[in-house]
Amino acid sequence: MAPADAERSAAESYFSPDYTTARARFREAARAAGARLDELPLEARGPAGEPLTIDIACLGARRASNVLLHTSGIHGVEAFAGAAIQLAALASPPQLPDGCALVLVHVINPYGMAWLRRANESNVDLNRNFLAPGERWKGASALYRRLDPLLNPRTPPAADGFYLRLALFALRHGASGPRQAIAEGQYEFPRGLFYGGSRLEAGPRLLLDWLQANVAGAAYLFALDLHTGLGGSGAETVIVEPGSATPAAELGRALHRLLVDAAAGQAAYRIRGGMAGAIAQVIDTAHADFIVQEMGTYPSLAVLHALREENRCHHYAAADLHHPARFALRDTFCPASPRWRARAVNRGLSLLRAAAAWAFRDEA
Secondary structure, eight states: OOHHHHHHHHHHTTOOSSHHHHHHHHHHHHHHTTOEEEEEEEEEEOTTSOEEEEEEEEEEOTTOSEEEEEEEOTTGGGHHHHHHHHHHHHHSOOOOOTTEEEEEEEOSOHHHHHHTOSSOTTSOOGGGOOOOTTOOSOOOOHHHHHHHHHHSOSSOSOOOOHHHHHHHHHHHHOSHHHHHHHHSOBSSOTTSTTBOOSSOOHHHHHHHHHHHHHTTTOSEEEEEEEEESSSSTTOEEEEEOTTOSSOHHHHHHHHTSOOEEGGGTOSSOOOSSOHHHHHHHHHOOSOEEEEEEEEOOSOHHHHHHHHHHHHHHHHHSOOOTTOHHHHHHHHHHSOOOHHHHHHHHHHHHHHHHHHHHHHTTTTO
16 A cells, blocks of 8 residues: 555544444543543434533643643534544644643534534534623524525425525625625524524533633633634635634744634634634633634535535424435535545644644743
């Protein structure tokens, strides 16, 4: 086997076929690495009635001054790549100086991973669910209201001229307006895409409570959240979230990446209710950096269409895990290509190690 083929095969071996397998492998790898394990159980169940948990592995100091937090699966079906990267990280964890810790949060939305959905058991997009104190779970943009019949048809999956109809809408309103309106988050259409919920969901609440109890004393936090779907196939986009303490240019040099600065308006769209702001509230440290790593898969319209069809399947077709729309969504966010999977693991590990070098630099 050629070296490149061997590397791809090794990277692909970290991918799991389903949530239950991924969870068992994560917990086994965490124990083998000497990590402390916690589990946060949810009331929701998987397709076979199996329990669903957010699992957390901690390496290093119990009350660390410097913490690297790596999270996966806030958008359920996107967890396949994140879980693979975390397995690879546990197989060869970064060096942890005294007083430092690596925290791996495995699948924030286990329902979504188990059922091959981006949303959780309440159809909530969890990265639109972390609203700021005093902010109400209300509202949707005027453009989203107009797009609702097209985005969220009350019918099972079927061909209905979606691409042409969306193109005509974009001609009338411009391309950037609909993109922002669709992706920013909405709180009026409970069966719609990018629904942010009506209250803080159980999974987010459990995670924030755990972070407050276990990480709140840290002097510095580096949070790295792994996503897939945004960008061209195999392309990596690294976004600095608003509220990060380190200027984007300085952080980019440290991580050896050209970063997208969301606070400067460089991201493809803005969102309401993102997780980074809520973590900043509960950790309450003056020094924290928040990074999103995106692994691109398919063009944005293809991703949106896959989300739309799975959402129709979930609400208006049989609740069948094996519906083609569910498999199409999984393959949209985790392509089967060995080359794509190798790139995802290698780039995920590379950024995690660069983040560790930056987060622990003063303690080494």
